Amino acid sequence: MSQASGKNTDPSGAAASRRDFIRQSSLLVAGSAIAAGQLSVARTAHAAGSDTIKIGLVGCGGRGTGAAIQAMNTSGGDVKLVGMADVSEDRVQTAFRTIKGRHNEKVDVPKERMFVGLDGYEKLLGTDCDMVILATPPGFRPVHFEAAVKAGKHVFMEKPVAADVFGVNQVLKATEEAKKKNLAVAVGLQRRHERKYMETVAKIQEGAIGDIVLARAYWNGSRPWLRQRQAGMSELQFQISNWYYFNWLSGDHINEQHIHNLDVINWIKNGFPVSAQGMGGLENRNEQKYGEIFDHHFVEYVYGDGTIMYSQCRHQPGCWNSVAEHVHGTKGRADVSGSKIYDESGKMLHDFGKLGGDGHQQEHHDLFADLRAGRVPNEGEWGAKSTMTAILGRMATYSGQVIKWDAAMSANTQLADYAKLATFGDEAPVKPLEDGTYATPYPGKTKVL
Numbered sequence: 001m002s003q004a005s006g007k008n009t010d011p012s013g014a015a016a017s018r019r020d021f022i023r024q025s026s027l028l029v030a031g032s033a034i035a036a037g038q039l040s041v042a043r044t045a046h047a048a049g050s051d052t053i054k055i056g057l058v059g060c061g062g063r064g065t066g067a068a069i070q071a072m073n074t075s076g077g078d079v080k081l082v083g084m085a086d087v088s089e090d091r092v093q094t095a096f097r098t099i100k101g102r103h104n105e106k107v108d109v110p111k112e113r114m115f116v117g118l119d120g121y122e123k124l125l126g127t128d129c130d131m132v133i134l135a136t137p138p139g140f141r142p143v144h145f146e147a148a149v150k151a152g153k154h155v156f157m158e159k160p161v162a163a164d165v166f167g168v169n170q171v172l173k174a175t176e177e178a179k180k181k182n183l184a185v186a187v188g189l190q191r192r193h194e195r196k197y198m199e200t201v202a203k204i205q206e207g208a209i210g211d212i213v214l215a216r217a218y219w220n221g222s223r224p225w226l227r228q229r230q231a232g233m234s235e236l237q238f239q240i241s242n243w244y245y246f247n248w249l250s251g252d253h254i255n256e257q258h259i260h261n262l263d264v265i266n267w268i269k270n271g272f273p274v275s276a277q278g279m280g281g282l283e284n285r286n287e288q289k290y291g292e293i294f295d296h297h298f299v300e301y302v303y304g305d306g307t308i309m310y311s312q313c314r315h316q317p318g319c320w321n322s323v324a325e326h327v328h329g330t331k332g333r334a335d336v337s338g339s340k341i342y343d344e345s346g347k348m349l350h351d352f353g354k355l356g357g358d359g360h361q362q363e364h365h366d367l368f369a370d371l372r373a374g375r376v377p378n379e380g381e382w383g384a385k386s387t388m389t390a391i392l393g394r395m396a397t398y399s400g401q402v403i404k405w406d407a408a409m410s411a412n413t414q415l416a417d418y419a420k421l422a423t424f425g426d427e428a429p430v431k432p433l434e435d436g437t438y439a440t441p442y443p444g445k446t447k448v449l
Contacts, residue, residue, distance in 0.1 A: 053371065056083035056129035056153075058121045058144055060095035063158055064135030067188070068095070070361050071133065071156070072103040074368040080106050083113040083127045085120030086136075087240060087424075092116060118421055125151040131184070131371075134158065137243035138250055142167035143418050146174040149183060156367060158188040160259045160387040161380075163251035166414035168388045175380030184376045186367045187383030189263045190359025193366050196339040197359075199352040201268050203334075208341050208349060210331030212269065215309040217261035218322040223315045224253070226290050236421070236428040245291020246438075247394075248415035248429045252293040254280075254397070255390040258313035262301075262393070263386035264325045264336055265309050272385050273301035273309065273392065275404050279443065280397030283316060288437035292430060299393035311393060400443030411449045 057068045064086075072079045081099060086092045092114050100107045115123040121144050125132065131154035134144045138160045148155050155178070162168045178185050191197045204212070227242045243249035250256045266272050278299030282288065287295065295316055301309040312322075324337040332343040339352040356362070370377050388409070395403045416429035432438055 052078040052080050053131060053368065054080050054082045054129045056085070056124045056127060056132045057081060057095070057135070058085045058124060058132055059135035059137075059158075060084055060086040060088070060091040061135065063188075064133060065095040065098050066360065067133045067135055067156065067158065067364070068099050069102050070364040071368065072099075072106045073361060074364050076369065076372050078106065079368065080108055082108050082129050083115070083124045084109050085115040085124040087116065087118055087120070089116045118423065122147065125153065130154060131156065137240065138256065139163040139167070139243075139248050139416060140418050142170035142174070145171055149174045149178045149181065152181060152183065154184040154371065156186040156188070156364070157383075159263075159383065160251055160255045160390060161187060161383050162387050162391075163248055163255065164413055164415040165388070165391060165408055166412050167418075168384050168391065169409070169412055171380060171384040171387075175378065175384065178380060179378055182376050183378075184367065184371060185378045185380040185383075186363060187379040188360075188363065189260060189379075189383060189386065190363045191260060191264055192267060192359075192379075193363040194357045194359040195355035195362070196352045196357050197264070197336070199355060200334060200336055200339045200341065200350070201264075203341055203350055204268055204327060204329075204336075205270070208332065209327065209329030209334055209343075212307050212327050212329050214328040215265045215268070215307065216324075216326040216328075217258070217265050217309060217311045218324050219253075219258040219261055219313040220320060220322050221315060222317045222321070223284070223287075223295070226287075234424045234428075235432065236426055237424040239291075239428050239430065240424075242290055245287065245293055246430055247292060250293070251387075251391060252297075252394050253315060254294075254297045254299075254311075254313050254394050255387065258297075258311065258393075259386055259390045261313075261323070261325050262309075262311060262389045263382075265327070266382070266386050266389060268327060268336070269303055269307065271303060272389055273405060274304050275302045275402055276300065276392045276396040277402040278311070278393060278396045279400070281443070282440050288440060290438075292438040292440050294397065294440070297393060297397045299396055301389070301393065395448040398441035398443065398446050399448045400446075401448075403448065407449060413448065 055071055057064050068081055084092050096109060113127060125147055132148050134141055134157035141157055141161050145155060145157055161171045175185060224244060229238050239246050276299050278297060280294040280297035282294050284295055296314040299311040301311060327334050327336060334341045340348055341350040342348055392403055392405060392408055395408060
């Protein structure tokens with residue numbers, strides 16, 4: 001995959017009036033619908049008229065397809081899909097049919113704007129779309145995001161935003177460039193847009209349970225999907241097809257999924273851990289033929305004020321399952337995912353569970369409402385730092401050592417040179433062992449710094 005060409009793709013002339021408004025608005029994120037909390041989406045959506053916002057989709061799997069549909073579900077003006085890119089022709093066509101089945105009149109993607117290949121994102125960025133949805137495997141996200149900002153596009157990118165520390169730093173740098181260009185950056189950590197979460201977190205931050213002393217975060221569930229190797233697949237093609245199970249592509253499931261719960265605790269703390277230590281491993285050895293990640297992690301994170309967060313994530317069938325966040329304070333506790341707050345005696349003080357929890361849709365309502373009102377939200381920094389929180393935990397479990405945030409950020413480790421991957425014939429960053437399985441980390445021996 002080569003770097004973006006960097007040519008000026010900003011449109012000019014009469015046809016650019018709407019895009020110029022969106023890109024050059026002088027209002028900043030401080031006035032966003034998200035910050036306002038209870039601001040009516042319907043009211044803000046009409047504030048700047050109803051001109052068409054053109055979007056391009058990079059990554060046509062299930063999440064990318066869903067995000068495109070959710071973008072077109074928003075009100076206040078037209079949202080039109082004008083380009084698609086993926087490494088798989090089949091996925092492009094499947095996504096096209098699915099999206100068109102939901103929003104036929106909002107899909108304008110002729111064959112010449114369907115781009116297939118590892119460089120497809122570059123070609124899509126050369127179109128006149130106003131915004132791109134980035135939903136490929138996370139390892140590619142920093143390269144795609146950097147190129148999108150360079151091309152002058154607003155961005156909605158799925159979480160996590162990177163698979164390694166190098167990528168986190170790349171995203172942080174591109175986020176600053178987006179601010180300079182007045183480009184919106186949204187990140188798919190949708191709990192921050194769910195009204196029940198927003199009210200619960202606000203009450204906790206106002207002191208409803210006193211000072212926080214302990215937090216608990218969980219993503220414990222069964223094994224996710226696995227894709228069998230198909231005849232004729234190159235090694236790189238197999239790894240990208242089975243991306244969830246390779247660190248250079250997903251960052252492990254602590255990063256790909258558990259980031260949601262870690263991000264909620266960071267949100268409540270309005271900060272990020274300074275260190276992590278923990279343990280993990282791979283109990284289901286059958287999975288070694290699919291990839292290299294652990295199937296369980298337990299991490300103890302420490303924040304700057306001494307608050308501890310206990311973190312669990314597990315993919316083992318037949319075990320206790322939970323996807324949740326809890327915080328304990330000097331005056332009570334909160335079941336954050338349940339949107340309930342209790343005092344010291346166990347009496348419920350607040351229950352915000354009826355306020356709505358469809359964050360996947362709400363994050364798009366908020367983003368497009370902001371854009372139509374001339375506001376430019378930017379979620380890049382906390383998206384990158386919550387990604388780094390997950391990576392920090394992975395580094396701790398893989399090594400068996402205490403890992404400091406500052407040391408990890410300074411080390412700037414990179415798992416793959418994503419920008420150099422151009423075709424499926426290229427050498428994969430990870431090599432299988434002689435028996436066809438993949439080496440997994442060895443705590444106490446594996447070096448991460």
